[in-house]
Amino acid sequence: MPSPLITPARASSDSPLLVAVAEQSGAQRITAPHYHSRGQLLGATRGLLSVDTNSSRWVVPATQAVWIPPGVIHGLRSHGPFEGWSVYVSAASCTDLPDRPRMMTTSGLLREAVARAASWEGDTLNEAQSRLAGVILDEIRTLPEEFLGLPMPQDARLLKIARALSDRPDDERRMEEWAMWAGIAPRTLTRRFVAETGFSFTEWRQRVRLLKSLEMLAAGKSVTTIALDLGYGNVSAFIALFRRTFGATPGRYESLLH
Incomplete structure (x- = not known):
């Protein structure tokens, strides 16, 4: 297990x-589920990260980051060698920051400010550093x-089904078969999936496949x-759905990962 980024x-x-x-490493980074009293903003410099909390999962390219509020259990996995960064914010400074995990598009200003802050040493910020910390917040x-x-x-x-599909998004079982496997009525599965995730079962399965496709692109697999x-069954249909969701074709997206 890799050592923590901070003590x-x-x-x-x-x-x-x-x-x-x-931090830049020649090895993959896998961080087991954990929590701490600081809030954390984390992202990749290159490649992809998968970030999991109890309530959500994200696949994070270098243009985006995930915010984890204080006390929220989370884990991380890099796809390939780890090149990433984290900002840890004291609990007292998180009171007006988002109170739930969220993914956000980073700005050039944020990335440059974080790069500067990563060079700081010691446990006391001078006046200039405090101003830059305020910009990051x-x-x-x-x-x-x-x-x-x-x-x-x-x-x-439902969580049993969701985890199984996250592990094997290519599983072709019909919704009725999943319902039987998990011991839930199909009609109840349909209703509760929308109520608890905001997606229908079919939409959720489509989303998990698309997020898996990002991991596969990062691993160098062909479209x-x-x-x-x-x-x-149709490569063109996959490309069209990918483009609608991520705003770029898989080939174009892959070029942003390396």
Whole structure:
């Protein structure tokens, strides 16, 4: 297991109000589920990260970041060697920051400010550093939210299905078969999936496949292989759906990952 980006003592401290870390490794990074009293904004410099909380899952490219409020359990996995950064914000400074996990599009200003803050040493911020820390907090507070995450249901039966599909998004079982497997009536599954995730079962399964396709692109797989492996009978249909969701073709998106 990789060592923490900051020490547990620093992760639970209120001083300084902001700690930034950037790291580049030749190895994959996998962080087991954990929590700390600081809020955390994390992102990739290159490639993709998968970030999980109890309620959501995100696949995060270098143009975006995920905000984790204090006390929220979360884990991380890089797809390939880890190149990423994190900003840890003291609990006292999180009172007017988002109170739930969210994905956001980063700005050039945020990325440059984080790069500067990652060079700071010590546990006391001088006047100039405090001003730049305030800029970072303003960016976290005001950057637009992205809705490309995957909400996880809370009902234990639905969560069982969701986790199985997350592990094997190419599983072609029909909704009725999933309902029987999990011990829930099909009509109840249909109703509760919408109520708990905001997506129909079919839409949710489509979303988990698209997020899996990002991981496969990062691994260097071809668009045709990805489409067929994920159960799309028509490669053109996969490309069109990908473009509608992510605003770029898979080929164009892949070029942004490397």
